[in-house]
Amino acid sequence: MPVRLYLNNVGKSFTMHxxxxxxxxxxxxxxxxxxxxxxxxxxxxxxxxxxSILKMIYGNYRCDEGQxxxxxxxxxxxxxxxxxxxxxxxxxxxIGYVSQFLRTIPRVPAEDVVAxxxxxxxxxxxxxxxxxxxxxxxxxxxxxxxxxxxxxxxGGEQQRVNIARGFIAHYPVLLLDEPTASLDAANxxxxxxxxxxxxxxxxxxxxxxxxxxxxxxxxxxxxxVTKFGSEAAA
Amino acid sequence: MTDTAxxxxxxxxxxxxxxxxxxxxxxxxxxxxxxxxxxxPGYQVPFASREMPMPYGWGTGGVQVTAAILGRNDCLKMIxxxxxxxxxxxxxxxxxxxxxxxxxxxxxxxxxxxxxxxRIPEKPLTGEQILVFQVPIPEPLRFLEPRETETRKMHxxxxxxxxxxxxxxxxxxxxxxxxxxxxxxxxxxxxVMDPSPTPKFDNPKxxxxxxxQLYGAGREKRIYAIPPHTKVRSLDFEDYPFEIQQFDKxxxxxxxxxxxxxxxxxxxxxxxxxxCSDSDYCEERRAQGHLGPMAADPAAARIGTKxxx
Amino acid sequence: xxxxxxEDPLLQVRNVTRYYGDRIGCSEVSFDxxxxxxxxxxxxSGSGKTTLLNCLSTRLAPTAGAIEYRMRDGAxxxxxxxxxxxxxxxxxxxxxxVHQNAADGLRMNVSAGANVGERLMAVGAxxxxxxxxxxDDWLGRVEIDSDRxxxxxxxxxGGMRQRLQIARNLVTQxxxxxxxxxxxxxxxxVQARLLDLLRRLVADLGLSVVIVTHDLAVARLLxxxxxxxxxxxxxxxxxxxxxxxxxxxxxxxxLVSSILQV
Numbered sequence: 001m002p003v004r005l006y007l008n009n010v011g012k013s014f015t016m017h018x019x020x021x022x023x024x025x026x027x028x029x030x031x032x033x034x035x036x037x038x039x040x041x042x043x044x045x046x047x048x049x050x051x052s053i054l055k056m057i058y059g060n061y062r063c064d065e066g067q068x069x070x071x072x073x074x075x076x077x078x079x080x081x082x083x084x085x086x087x088x089x090x091x092x093x094x095i096g097y098v099s100q101f102l103r104t105i106p107r108v109p110a111e112d113v114v115a116x117x118x119x120x121x122x123x124x125x126x127x128x129x130x131x132x133x134x135x136x137x138x139x140x141x142x143x144x145x146x147x148x149x150x151x152x153x154x155g156g157e158q159q160r161v162n163i164a165r166g167f168i169a170h171y172p173v174l175l176l177d178e179p180t181a182s183l184d185a186a187n188x189x190x191x192x193x194x195x196x197x198x199x200x201x202x203x204x205x206x207x208x209x210x211x212x213x214x215x216x217x218x219x220x221x222x223x224x225v226t227k228f229g230s231e232a233a234a
Numbered sequence: 235m236t237d238t239a240x241x242x243x244x245x246x247x248x249x250x251x252x253x254x255x256x257x258x259x260x261x262x263x264x265x266x267x268x269x270x271x272x273x274x275p276g277y278q279v280p281f282a283s284r285e286m287p288m289p290y291g292w293g294t295g296g297v298q299v300t301a302a303i304l305g306r307n308d309c310l311k312m313i314x315x316x317x318x319x320x321x322x323x324x325x326x327x328x329x330x331x332x333x334x335x336x337x338x339x340x341x342x343x344x345x346x347x348x349x350x351x352x353r354i355p356e357k358p359l360t361g362e363q364i365l366v367f368q369v370p371i372p373e374p375l376r377f378l379e380p381r382e383t384e385t386r387k388m389h390x391x392x393x394x395x396x397x398x399x400x401x402x403x404x405x406x407x408x409x410x411x412x413x414x415x416x417x418x419x420x421x422x423x424x425x426v427m428d429p430s431p432t433p434k435f436d437n438p439k440x441x442x443x444x445x446x447q448l449y450g451a452g453r454e455k456r457i458y459a460i461p462p463h464t465k466v467r468s469l470d471f472e473d474y475p476f477e478i479q480q481f482d483k484x485x486x487x488x489x490x491x492x493x494x495x496x497x498x499x500x501x502x503x504x505x506x507x508x509x510c511s512d513s514d515y516c517e518e519r520r521a522q523g524h525l526g527p528m529a530a531d532p533a534a535a536r537i538g539t540k541x542x543x
Numbered sequence: 544x545x546x547x548x549x550e551d552p553l554l555q556v557r558n559v560t561r562y563y564g565d566r567i568g569c570s571e572v573s574f575d576x577x578x579x580x581x582x583x584x585x586x587x588s589g590s591g592k593t594t595l596l597n598c599l600s601t602r603l604a605p606t607a608g609a610i611e612y613r614m615r616d617g618a619x620x621x622x623x624x625x626x627x628x629x630x631x632x633x634x635x636x637x638x639x640x641v642h643q644n645a646a647d648g649l650r651m652n653v654s655a656g657a658n659v660g661e662r663l664m665a666v667g668a669x670x671x672x673x674x675x676x677x678x679d680d681w682l683g684r685v686e687i688d689s690d691r692x693x694x695x696x697x698x699x700x701g702g703m704r705q706r707l708q709i710a711r712n713l714v715t716q717x718x719x720x721x722x723x724x725x726x727x728x729x730x731x732x733v734q735a736r737l738l739d740l741l742r743r744l745v746a747d748l749g750l751s752v753v754i755v756t757h758d759l760a761v762a763r764l765l766x767x768x769x770x771x772x773x774x775x776x777x778x779x780x781x782x783x784x785x786x787x788x789x790x791x792x793x794x795x796x797x798l799v800s801s802i803l804q805v
Contacts, residue, residue: 017792062791084768395665
């Protein structure tokens with residue numbers, strides 16, 4: 001399978017100007033690639049920089065060194081050096097991000113929150129909403145909640161709305177940031193199946209999964225992040 | 235003791251005052267403004283308005299324009315709300331009789347210069363006549379935009395959306411365009427102009443009028459003009475076209491239709507009648523034998539005549 | 544969306560500098576704004592963000608620098624070489640300006656309907672019924688009841704006035720809207736409603752927006768890109784979530800850390 005994502009010599013540190021310019025190294029010399037249809041799980045303890053790597057791939061954190069190359073059609077884009085509008089295009093069509101926290105948008109009903117990324121990719125509104133409802137149903141979100149804004153939902157319900165939103169659209173690269181944390185067994189199983197479906201569609205995935213069961217079920221490969229840690233951090 | 239009456243009769247023949255009160259330099263200045271106004275129909279030309287021996291609001295703008303164009307052979311008519319015998323008309327007529335000694339008249343056809351406040355004569359004017367309007371507020375946009383710097387720019391750039399905002403408000407609040415006087419017009423497809431507080435009934439007369447129209451605003455120091463036969467269009471909406479007032483009865487005295495009527499209260503018991511606002515027009519018709527439905531009413535005998543009852 | 548595929552920027556800003564005497568208003572600001580893009584200019588009071596906004600919107604001539612705008616015919620024009628007539632036409636058709644104080648952007652003594660209809664009349668609309676139905680439609684889109692169409696904005700609440708101001712600006716389908724602290728001075732709940740409305744309108748209409756705000760939450764919700772200003776200079780710029788989540792400059796870090804967590 002072709003390579004979708006390649007991180008080459010990626011390095012990152014934070015300079016905390018409010019703390020006398022203390023430099024906090026995060027990762028160094030990160031290098032790995034992800035093929036289409038493959039799920040790579042980042043391993044290592046908390047604070048090893050797993051989350052920072054995902055955020056750099058998504059363009060949410062800046063990348064200090066190296067390249068983050070994403071295949072888009074015939075093109076290879078370096079996220080690390082892309083201008084903002086290029087990154088926004090990537091987020092619309094190429095890179096998806098499933099996190100455990102929903103940034104709620106006031107007054108928008110759950111089914112529209114879920115359908116939005118699909119509509120942005122060009123699917124018709126009715127079709128997108130049908131798919132949104134199907135997905136909410138699969139994730140066991142009670143039907144009476146679908147037309148309500150998720151701001152008042154419980155944490156678990158919000159999380160499942162967010163998972164549905166992350167999985168509904170077609171992104172060739174999908175980033176999974178603890179999608180199953182605090183889900184019950186039934187819903188964990190649904191997420192595992194969703195990941196399997198994405199693999200079958202050829203989606204390249206990078207995940208952070210603390211849940212040993214889920215990790216064993218979906219990870220094709222585990223990349224240990226501690227080996228990228230700067231010596232200073234060790 | 236001096237004979238004041240004799241002095242006033244001949245004041246123009248003495249050296250105390252120049253012909254028609256204003257000095258010749260001032261008249262030239264005003265004529266230049268008038269010429270510029272004629273060259274740019276509807277454009278408000280600033281001029282150095284003088285203190286006149288009468289209060290603002292009495293027609294100081296119109297008087298200065300009249301004084302600047304008056305010749306010794308002119309025949310002057312003064313109208314106030316259509317009438318020749320109200321205070322304003324009588325006073326201003328007296329002013330020019332005394333300061334210029336020109337012939338005056340009440341007959342529209344006889345006059346070469348007609349100065350008017352708030353009306354246009356019913357009888358069509360000719361190319362030999364000049365109509366001078368007294369204007370209180372020359373700026374039609376002032377209602378919505380108080381800044382003179384801004385309204386001047388709006389005129390310069392033909393930025394007239396605001397004028398329709400006023401008409402929109404009329405319709406929204408009253409169901410029709412409720413502006414009945416000082417109804418804004420567009421002159422020669424270019425400048426939006428305030429035709430002074432004449433009833434909108436008179437707006438069609440402004441359009442392509444054979445006589446030259448001059449507008450003078452003394453307090454505001456502006457002169458503007460409409461040359462003879464100039465196109466003047468009253469502003470409106472496609473679905474709310476411009477309309478003039480309609481009267482369902484003819485003039486009570488002379489029976490004229492399609493003229494502007496004034497309401498006259500006859501007694502304390504609700505008695506009233508509607509008569510021509512243009513008193514000269516009404517008298518002429520009555521002299522020709524036209525009789526209105528109330529002409530025989532004894533109350534009517536007291537109005538519409540020049541001699542006090 | 545598909546908003547970021549345009550080939551050419553809508554607005555090109557190069558080295559815009561404005562002095563007030565020998566004091567700097569803003570200095571050497573350059574950026575491109577793309578069709579459909581929302582750019583937030585953030586910073587404290589006195590950082591030069593309003594000066595910059597006024598320069599961009601031709602309300603204040605810059606001391607130096609060039610601002611070019613892509614007209615509807617596709618040609619790039621230097622804004623400060625437009626004639627006054629062209630500039631005004633641009634401002635009442637292709638542009639909008641939303642003031643912090645709604646009274647600055649509304650005619651307070653004419654009805655809501657006329658406030659919305661004015662731009663249409665300014666570009667030649669002469670059918671009362673059509674103007675009124677367009678006004679009614681826009682009042683609906685900014686969530687003002689139809690039965691308020693003949694009321695003066697003086698009788699409106701702060702939030703309603705602001706929504707009316709937005710409707711008045713958008714009725715001519717502008718492509719670029721400038722906003723100066725559009726949610727400033729409003730209650731938090733009123734702010735939330737206004738922000739949500741703005742967010743949807745901006746996305747639905749594909750508007751380009753330059754929004755000045757000192758409120759980073761507003762910037763996060765509405766903007767794609769952010770420009771941080773301090774003492775007249777742009778000190779940091781980038782994708783909104785990148786600048787807010789991974790601020791680099793000391794001043795930006797201070798700004799971000801100053802947000803109250805609820």
